[in-house]
Amino acid sequence: MRWNLTPEQIPTAWFNVLPRLTEPLPPPLHPGTREPVGPDDLAPLFPMALIGQEVSAEPWIDVPGPVLDVLRLWRPTPLVRARRLEEALGTPARIYYKDESVSPAGSHKPNTAVAQAFYNKEEGTRRLSTETGAGQWGSALSFACSLFDLECKVYMVRASYGQKPYRRVMIETWGGEVVPSPVDDPDHPGSLGTAISDAVRDAAGRDDTHYSLGSVLNHVLLHQTVIGLEAKEQLALAGEERPDVVIGSCGGGSNLGGLTLPFVPDEGVRLVAVEPTSCPTLTEGRFDYDFGDTAGMTPLLPMFTLGHDFIPPAIHAGGLRYHGDAPIISALVRGGRMEAVAYPQAKVFEAAVQFARTQGTIAAPETSHAIRAAIDEALAAKEEGAERVILFGYSGHGLLDLQAYDDHLHGRLVDA
Numbered sequence: 001m002r003w004n005l006t007p008e009q010i011p012t013a014w015f016n017v018l019p020r021l022t023e024p025l026p027p028p029l030h031p032g033t034r035e036p037v038g039p040d041d042l043a044p045l046f047p048m049a050l051i052g053q054e055v056s057a058e059p060w061i062d063v064p065g066p067v068l069d070v071l072r073l074w075r076p077t078p079l080v081r082a083r084r085l086e087e088a089l090g091t092p093a094r095i096y097y098k099d100e101s102v103s104p105a106g107s108h109k110p111n112t113a114v115a116q117a118f119y120n121k122e123e124g125t126r127r128l129s130t131e132t133g134a135g136q137w138g139s140a141l142s143f144a145c146s147l148f149d150l151e152c153k154v155y156m157v158r159a160s161y162g163q164k165p166y167r168r169v170m171i172e173t174w175g176g177e178v179v180p181s182p183v184d185d186p187d188h189p190g191s192l193g194t195a196i197s198d199a200v201r202d203a204a205g206r207d208d209t210h211y212s213l214g215s216v217l218n219h220v221l222l223h224q225t226v227i228g229l230e231a232k233e234q235l236a237l238a239g240e241e242r243p244d245v246v247i248g249s250c251g252g253g254s255n256l257g258g259l260t261l262p263f264v265p266d267e268g269v270r271l272v273a274v275e276p277t278s279c280p281t282l283t284e285g286r287f288d289y290d291f292g293d294t295a296g297m298t299p300l301l302p303m304f305t306l307g308h309d310f311i312p313p314a315i316h317a318g319g320l321r322y323h324g325d326a327p328i329i330s331a332l333v334r335g336g337r338m339e340a341v342a343y344p345q346a347k348v349f350e351a352a353v354q355f356a357r358t359q360g361t362i363a364a365p366e367t368s369h370a371i372r373a374a375i376d377e378a379l380a381a382k383e384e385g386a387e388r389v390i391l392f393g394y395s396g397h398g399l400l401d402l403q404a405y406d407d408h409l410h411g412r413l414v415d416a
């Protein structure tokens with residue numbers, strides 16, 4: 001029911017989907033000139049190694065040894081078959097999940113945080129600034145910075161800063177500094193877009209500081225592909241030829257990309273993105289160039305967007321409250337290679353509770369979106385009387401999100 005790989009079986013190269021896309025991605029544009037951005041435009045924010053990965057045409061990119069050494073603290077992560085959930089649903093489907101909740105920060109986010117901290121340290125950066133929604137990314141980066149002896153400043157979406165005090169404590173325990181965002185408007189609930197503006201402003205204003213983004217960009221999705229690469233090996237160990245469908249929750253698209261991108265070339269494997277109905281970027285957004293942040297300081301990215309000034313309602317899945325989506329994910333959805341579905345909070349938490357009462361673990365609200373979709377796929381298989389192999393991304397645990405469960409269990413959860 002559980003497939004583990006040995007520490008030696010950790011993937012030693014990341015899977016780069018860029019050369020495998022049917023059409024090249026349109027380039028990011030400079031926010032001032034609207035011309036394609038070059039490496040020099042990005043150099044104040046990112047180390048050259050990451051700028052190179054952003055546009056690399058190499059099909060595989062080696063994971064540096066010091067990054068592998070850190071990843072081995074918790075990787076490879078387990079692949080688990082959700083047998084008890086299958087029984088409760090009475091489905092002929094076989095449901096597997098890739099458990100990224102076992103990392104020190106409790107989610108998939110350290111997979112890229114460690115790589116980004118490493119490359120910044122190598123190029124002489126002393127300090128990193130970043131945004132965080134529910135605190136998963138901020139805590140992951142603070143953890144990674146502590147290992148590579150970098151300072152870390154986190155701008156945390158104000159709505160979550162109040163709601164999730166223990167994520168703040170994690171950030172501080174690993175030595176990072178965290179403040180609520182937007183910094184200049186104490187009455188504003190904030191969003192990932194406003195927090196990105198604060199973090200970019202910080203990095204652009206200091207010579208010793210680079211900016212670090214927890215999702216969306218090509219290099220972030222690249223670093224997350226260890227998830228899908230391991231899952232492929234583990235499914236083979238479980239005797240599965242291939243999954244019929246691979247599902248991930250989608251905020252900016254990093255855990256979804258990490259799990260699904262290695263399956264893009266595989267015929268007959270459906271890929272599904274799951275988002276909240278209150279922030280329906282892929283299902284209701286328009287495809288356009290838009291800023292990555294609210295203030296319009298970042299390059300314009302070709303993506304599905306709800307508009308950079310869209311402020312989503314303060315749902316519990318803080319990590320899914322982003323107006324845009326990764327250009328890679330957007331291209332896959334636009335080209336028909338990936339599907340997208342949206343669910344309201346109440347249905348998501350019903351699924352999360354059913355999962356907890358069968359499989360035991362309490363999932364992050366973001367992760368619970370993928371659980372909802374996996375359950376619905378399993379129920380559809382039951383309806384059709386068809387076997388179906390379902391793989392979903394268990395992107396993080398919800399042990400610091402219990403307020404959300406309390407609200408759900410006591411009828412206080414409102415869907416806007």
Ligand SMILES: Cc1ncc(COP(=O)(O)O)c(C=O)c1O
Binds near residue numbers: 134216
């Ligand atoms: C547990 C978890 N899952 C999913 C997400 C969504 O982000 P992404 O789409 O980049 O994976 C987040 C973001 O904070 C998260 O914390």
